[in-house]
Amino acid sequence: MVDNFNIFAPWFDNLSDQGDFYFVQVIQRKKECNIGSNNNVIKDYHFFDKKSFLSKKEEIVTLCKTFNARAYFWINPRNCKQVQYEIIREVLEAIECNSKKLFKCVSKAIGQRRNTDYKSKWILDFDTKDWNLINKYLDLVRECRPYTNIILYYVPTVNGIHVITLGFDLGQFKQKIAIAKLDNIDIHKDNPSVLYHNDDRTFNN
Known part of the structure; x- marks a missing residue:
């Protein structure tokens, strides 16, 4: 549930x-x-x-x-x-x-x-509950402009978690996950959460 x-x-x-x-x-x-x-x-x-x-x-x-x-x-x-x-x-x-x-x-x-x-809130959609993996992505998010106060909430979903953030530099983020050899994740700029x-x-x- x-x-x-x-x-x-x-x-x-x-x-x-x-x-x-x-x-x-x-x-x-x-x-x-x-x-x-x-x-x-x-x-x-x-x-x-x-x-x-x-x-x-x-x-x-x-x-x-x-x-x-x-x-x-x-x-x-x-x-x-x-x-x-x-x-x-x-x-x-x-x-x-x-x-x-x-x-x-x-x-x-x-x-x-x-x-x-209001400042737009985004959803980082993780279909996993592996926090070691999730935190690898979130560490990279924190390194992206504007750098501070980006991550706001953690919302459990059926298969994983939605991390609610403020907007950040997506170009920077994509470069960083490519360098880290991580898969792309779904990022929703104005969607509902469960x-x-x-x-x-x-x-x-």
Whole structure:
């Protein structure tokens, strides 16, 4: 079981504007459920404060268990006004394309539009729990510009860990891992991390 509610809850204390919020989605993944070619969004949540976030934990956990789904927490805050502009753009594009899926415009806009008033947080995605190997990468990250206060949080995942960082010089980093003869890792600049997942079938494989 992966339960990261207590990791993400304190993040709400750092929101600086009443219009800022965090985006959570409960999603069935096609690789875990027989749902066709695309992932299926069960429900979207928009949380402006820690209290409302934690009050929905039981509901989110129930949805995950019922639908064999995962809850995801988008690590960069969103802002109502910025998202509203993005929604307008998405709707106009959908109209131009004669799309019949206008109801998806809101979720798409929120997913695409992080709040630019905050420094962007990145995810270093490790599909391993070998801390000797993980620390080799993190030592190299610390050697990259801007050098200080880069690594912020460690978020457990099903198969490994997400290390949450501030942005750093990717060119420098790629050079350093090449010299160290390390494999490339996935780095996501505005993606969600796992909030909750519990499926015995996953952990028995």
